[in-house]
Amino acid sequence: MALKLYNxxxxxxxxxxxxxKNLVRMYVCGPTVNDVPxxxxxxxxxxxxxxxxxxxFLGYKVKFVSNITDIEDKIINKAxxxxxDIKTLTERNLNAHLEDYSKINVxxxxxxxxxxxxxxxxxxxxxxxxKKGYTYDIEGDGVYYDISKFKDYGKLSHQxxxxxxxxxxxxxxxxxxxxxxxxxxxxxxxxxxxxxxPWGMGRPGWHIECSAMSESILGLxxxxxxxxxxxxxxxxxxxxxxxxxxxxxKFSNFWVHNGMVNVDRVKMSKSLGNFRTIRDLLKNYSGExxxxxxISSHYRKPVDxxxxxxxxxxxxxxxxxxxxxxxxxxxxxNEKYLTEFEKAMDDDLNTPKALQILWKLIRDEKAEGxxxxxxxxxxxxxxxxxKKDEIKVPAExxxxxxxxxxxxxxxxxxxxxxxxxxxxxxxFKVDDTSDGMKVSRI
Numbered sequence: 001m002a003l004k005l006y007n008x009x010x011x012x013x014x015x016x017x018x019x020x021k022n023l024v025r026m027y028v029c030g031p032t033v034n035d036v037p038x039x040x041x042x043x044x045x046x047x048x049x050x051x052x053x054x055x056x057f058l059g060y061k062v063k064f065v066s067n068i069t070d071i072e073d074k075i076i077n078k079a080x081x082x083x084x085d086i087k088t089l090t091e092r093n094l095n096a097h098l099e100d101y102s103k104i105n106v107x108x109x110x111x112x113x114x115x116x117x118x119x120x121x122x123x124x125x126x127x128x129x130x131k132k133g134y135t136y137d138i139e140g141d142g143v144y145y146d147i148s149k150f151k152d153y154g155k156l157s158h159q160x161x162x163x164x165x166x167x168x169x170x171x172x173x174x175x176x177x178x179x180x181x182x183x184x185x186x187x188x189x190x191x192x193x194x195x196x197x198p199w200g201m202g203r204p205g206w207h208i209e210c211s212a213m214s215e216s217i218l219g220l221x222x223x224x225x226x227x228x229x230x231x232x233x234x235x236x237x238x239x240x241x242x243x244x245x246x247x248x249x250k251f252s253n254f255w256v257h258n259g260m261v262n263v264d265r266v267k268m269s270k271s272l273g274n275f276r277t278i279r280d281l282l283k284n285y286s287g288e289x290x291x292x293x294x295i296s297s298h299y300r301k302p303v304d305x306x307x308x309x310x311x312x313x314x315x316x317x318x319x320x321x322x323x324x325x326x327x328x329x330x331x332x333x334n335e336k337y338l339t340e341f342e343k344a345m346d347d348d349l350n351t352p353k354a355l356q357i358l359w360k361l362i363r364d365e366k367a368e369g370x371x372x373x374x375x376x377x378x379x380x381x382x383x384x385x386x387k388k389d390e391i392k393v394p395a396e397x398x399x400x401x402x403x404x405x406x407x408x409x410x411x412x413x414x415x416x417x418x419x420x421x422x423x424x425x426x427x428f429k430v431d432d433t434s435d436g437m438k439v440s441r442i
Contacts, residue, residue: 001339003058003346005224006300008232008255009156013348016254018223024055024062027214027252029227029235030112032069033093034078037100037278039268039305040261044228046294047258049106051226053380054345065217066109068094070116072206076192086193100278104287105382113213115204119195121212122204126184126197128246135184136177143185143199147178150241156255157233182238184208207238211251215243225252229260229300259297262304276305285310288383292317295351295381317383322440323362324374324385332369333376337361341377351381393439397426401439404430 004013018024028048031041048066055062069075070090079086098108126143129135134149147153147164154161164180183205188194194201204212214222220243227236236255243251260267263274281290293313297303337357344353358377361367371386378385393401404419423430424442431438 001342001346003054004348005254005256006348007253008257009252011158014254016223018060019221019253022059022061024060024223025218026052026055026062026064026224026226027210027218027222028064028066028109028225029210029231030066030068030109031097032072032074033090033097034072034074035093036096039263039276039278039281040228041097042100042104042278042281042290043261043294043303044258045101045106046104046291047299048226048256049382050295050299050351050380051224051256051349052107053382054349057345057376057380063111063218064109065111065113065214067210067213068112068114069206069209070094070114071193071203071209072115080191096279100282103282104278104290105384107382111217113217115209115213116193118209118213118216119204121216122208123185123195123197125208125212125215125242125246129184129242132245134241134245137199138175140187142183142187142202142205144176144181145184145238145241145245147180147182147241150245152244153180153241154237156237156240159233159237180234182207182234184242207235208242210235211239211242211246214239215247220247220252221250222252224254224256226256226258229257232257258299259302262302264306265304268305281305281310285314289314289317291381291383292320295355298352299349318441320359320362321385321389324371325388325440327362327370327374329371330368332372334361334367334369334373337364337367337369338373338376345380355381393428394426397423397428397439400426401430401437405437408432 003016005016006013026048028044031037052062052064071086075086075090079089082089126135129145130143134145135143136146137143147161151161154164164178185197185199185208186202186205187199188201188203193203195203214225225236225239240251243249262268263276266272266274268274268276278290289310290313293305293310294303296313296316337360340357340360341354344350344357347353354377358374358381361370361373374385400419400423404416404423407413407415407419420430427442429440429442431440
């Protein structure tokens with residue numbers, strides 16, 4: 001068996017092999033911290049957390065880098081809107097992202113660079129592009145990348161470069177040469193953050209940030225570069241143009257992109273009023289239920305968040321936990337089911353199929369080694385399937401349980417059975433075992 005991943009660059013599944021035999025260097029575009037994290041962040045974070053954990057499951061060492069964008073147009077505009085200092089805004093929102101990601105059981109990156117800490121590296125990258133003739137200045141605006149100079153522009157998004165080069169403006173000498181040319185360095189405005197550079201005071205463009213950070217920390221070519229499908233063009237296309245133009249090296253061997261998020265079958269957006277944050281979900285659903293929901297769909301397909309789909313995920317997850325809680329550990333491993341799990345995951349991270357295999361395992365009355373096998377599968381899924389939940393039993397139910405215990409001591413079996421029925425109607429089950437009485441939710 002071998003892991004196959006769908007590579008956006010080649011538009012096909014390919015056997016994954018890292019540059020260095022046992023080390024995977026993976027870079028995923030992290031959040032722009034202009035606001036608290038939303039459902040799109042949840043989907044992306046869980047997707048690449050699963051990929052990272054599966055690579056570790058397969059025995060690879062993984063160096064996982066995911067950045068924090070703390071300088072960008074959205075941040076500047078948001079700070080102006082709130083009449084707030086940029087650093088205060090970004091630190092508050094960064095804390096919200098870190099808190100919410102931990103609640104959906106996403107492990108922290110090995111390195112989480114802030115864009116503002118890599119300004120020197122960004123300037124160096126722009127200088128290399130300038131020396132090779134990829135750049136031009138627009139007076140009073142900034143330093144731009146000329147896409148016509150990079151012959152492979154459009155290879156990731158599979159767009160025709162001749163169409164992209166068509167100029168939408170008439171004043172070629174004063175404006176952008178091509179409509180998709182993008183800014184590398186923005187000249188400073190009075191009320192914006194600024195740094196010194198060979199071109200004057202200013203700040204980096206958004207696309208240059210990830211190119212500089214990924215090259216500086218991981219080196220090129222990367223094994224995997226990831227993000228949401230909305231980043232394919234222009235962000236990732238522009239990263240390739242910058243990095244490959246400056247270095248002459250391939251930027252990344254694999255490009256992995258997760259599908260988009262809808263809310264009640266409509267694309268999520270603030271303008272439509274259907275914008276949902278992770279915190280909105282966490283009011284009613286645990287982080288494990290959100291993860292269960294996400295892995296129930298293939299990562300490349302669109303996913304629809306709705307009350308109905310989340311309730312279905314909640315019911316499925318809680319039923320799964322209840323069954324697992326009843327399984328005894330025989331200290332064995334079930335190689336058959338573990339192999340089936342790997343086969344599903346090796347096929348471009350087919351988590352829905354892998355989840356079906358987990359259900360098949362727990363329902364197989366003849367299967368041995370269930371607990372240890374679940375433990376291995378859950379090292380990838382991150383669903384806390386073997387964690388014993390503390391059951392909060394209402395006072396009314398506790399009183400009935402005490403009354404039933406007394407009835408049993410007095411050998412009043414009819415009363416005991418009647419009380420058991422009352423307890424069940426309130427949503428709880430009482431089991432009398434050799435180890436004593438056990439209470440669980442129905």
